[in-house]
Amino acid sequence: MSERIQAPRGTQDVLGEQAVARAELEHRAHAVLDAAGYARIETPAFEATELFARGVGESTDVVQKQMYTFSDAGGRSLTLRPEGTAPVCRAYLQHGMARLPQPVKLWYLSSFFRYERAQAGRYRQFWQVGAEAIGSDDPAVDAETILLLAELLEELGVRARLRLGSLGTLDARNRYRERLASHLHAHAAELSAEVRERIDANPLRAFDSDHAGTRAVTARAPKLLDALDPDDVEHFAAVRALLDDAGLPYDVDATLVRGLDYYTRTVFEFDSPQLGAQSGVGGGGRYDGLIEALGGLPTPGCGFAAGAERILLAGENVPLPTATVDIYVGYTNPDRRRTAFALALAARRAGLNAQVELAGRSLKGQLKHADRIGARLLALVEAEATALKEMETGEQVTLGDDAVVAEALRRR
RNA sequence: GUGGGCGUAGCUCAGCUGGUAGAGCUCCGGGUUGUGGUCCCGGCGGUCGGGGGUUCGAGUCCCCUCGCUCACCCCA
Numbered sequence: 001m002s003e004r005i006q007a008p009r010g011t012q013d014v015l016g017e018q019a020v021a022r023a024e025l026e027h028r029a030h031a032v033l034d035a036a037g038y039a040r041i042e043t044p045a046f047e048a049t050e051l052f053a054r055g056v057g058e059s060t061d062v063v064q065k066q067m068y069t070f071s072d073a074g075g076r077s078l079t080l081r082p083e084g085t086a087p088v089c090r091a092y093l094q095h096g097m098a099r100l101p102q103p104v105k106l107w108y109l110s111s112f113f114r115y116e117r118a119q120a121g122r123y124r125q126f127w128q129v130g131a132e133a134i135g136s137d138d139p140a141v142d143a144e145t146i147l148l149l150a151e152l153l154e155e156l157g158v159r160a161r162l163r164l165g166s167l168g169t170l171d172a173r174n175r176y177r178e179r180l181a182s183h184l185h186a187h188a189a190e191l192s193a194e195v196r197e198r199i200d201a202n203p204l205r206a207f208d209s210d211h212a213g214t215r216a217v218t219a220r221a222p223k224l225l226d227a228l229d230p231d232d233v234e235h236f237a238a239v240r241a242l243l244d245d246a247g248l249p250y251d252v253d254a255t256l257v258r259g260l261d262y263y264t265r266t267v268f269e270f271d272s273p274q275l276g277a278q279s280g281v282g283g284g285g286r287y288d289g290l291i292e293a294l295g296g297l298p299t300p301g302c303g304f305a306a307g308a309e310r311i312l313l314a315g316e317n318v319p320l321p322t323a324t325v326d327i328y329v330g331y332t333n334p335d336r337r338r339t340a341f342a343l344a345l346a347a348r349r350a351g352l353n354a355q356v357e358l359a360g361r362s363l364k365g366q367l368k369h370a371d372r373i374g375a376r377l378l379a380l381v382e383a384e385a386t387a388l389k390e391m392e393t394g395e396q397v398t399l400g401d402d403a404v405v406a407e408a409l410r411r412r
Numbered sequence: 413g414u415g416g417g418c419g420u421a422g423c424u425c426a427g428c429u430g431g432u433a434g435a436g437c438u439c440c441g442g443g444u445u446g447u448g449g450u451c452c453c454g455g456c457g458g459u460c461g462g463g464g465g466u467u468c469g470a471g472u473c474c475c476c477u478c479g480c481u482c483a484c485c486c487c488a
């Protein structure tokens with residue numbers, strides 16, 4: 001048993017009901033995002049390692065210890081994408097999308113990879129549905145991306161709480177960081193080891209800690225929301241006003257910190273209590289410095305990403321489409337197989353969902369199988385003619401082989 | 413990387429204080445030489461995660477190891 005090869009840790013086969021649920025998720029994401037004018041984009045599963053090192057941030061856990069990085073035969077350092085925003089921004093630059101009407105609105109449903117221990121709702125290969133609007137710093141962009149994610153979650157039966165914050169511009173944040181760092185240094189002894197080591201590299205992460213001592217220190221720390229520049233305050237107020245108008249409730253959370261370095265101004269996260277330890281279903285924010293960090297002209301951007309597995313875990317009461325089998329074609333004698341096979345092909349060409357006996361089953365076995373898969377009609381090819389049977393009622397008629405498809409269509 | 417729980421047929425599991433493998437479900441066949449959903453019978457299917465040790469004998473005890481899972485860290 002142990003010699004049998006299994007899917008790698010943290011990965012999974014998607015089949016059966018799970019596959020149907022995912023197809024439904026993609027279907028609804030399409031509907032919601034197409035309606036707002038977002039265009040689908042697919043980027044490569046791997047990118048130059050440099051893209052994530054520069055885009056996501058050297059001090060982040062994602063870059064420091066969670067990347068699947070390898071060298072290809074040409075000696076290039078490549079990395080399986082751990083997130084979607086940096087690749088989309090790379091594509092924006094590479095294809096000169098600055099020349100298109102701004103903002104450029106893109107969405108994706110793709111798999112991502114992070115090397116970490118799997119647990120409920122967290123995997124090494126996971127799927128995210130995400131959207132990015134690049135090229136405008138208008139607060140309407142922030143509000144729209146938040147509302148689109150809210151609508152998508154609603155569509156998929158996820159009840160989630162929205163937390164909202166603002167990190168300010170890079171300048172304001174940098175000034176605040178120094179004040180926060182000195183506060184943390186002053187109480188270093190009470191902090192957890194991880195937070196203490198990162199006081200200078202990324203002090204804001206202290207707000208994310210569950211460590212009791214750390215929480216006590218951060219509770220007394222200066223708040224970033226109180227340190228924003230007037231422009232940022234105004235921007236944040238405009239975003240909130242649009243959300244208020246739309247009737248979307250939220251909690252302003254001064255300590256909301258996201259794990260990636262590129263965020264500026266608006267940040268948000270949707271949490272679901274149905275998820276267990278990993279309560280975040282999705283989130284996002286504004287990243288006005290990212291395009292520039294990747295070598296482009298200063299260009300604002302804003303987007304969200306939500307975990308597909310977490311949505312499916314937290315979602316409820318979403319009706320899933322059931323597969324229908326209009327007709328099952330069997331036969332009473334193996335020498336009728338060719339006729340049965342041709343009949344099934346003809347039925348499909350006529351637009352019916354048709355299946356044909358593929359396993360050489362006994363007659364009883366075929367009836368049983370047709371019943372199990374939920375076939376509405378059974379065509380039984382006999383020596384001289386074909387019997388067409390309504391599975392539910394048992395009603396049966398005998399027809400010439402070439403009349404079966406027409407009769408099946410009539411009864412659909 | 414750290415800690416807890418768990419690893420017996422494809423799936424869900426039973427196997428008491430060690431005696432040398434079972435059930436249900438699924439799948440296939442049969443039950444008046446050609447008609448399903450219930451029922452009955454039968455069949456396919458297991459190196460008891462792997463290795464080592466103790467023992468006359470281990471799925472049951474000990475050690476190591478691998479895997480799954482939940483949680484920490486962190487994140488979607």
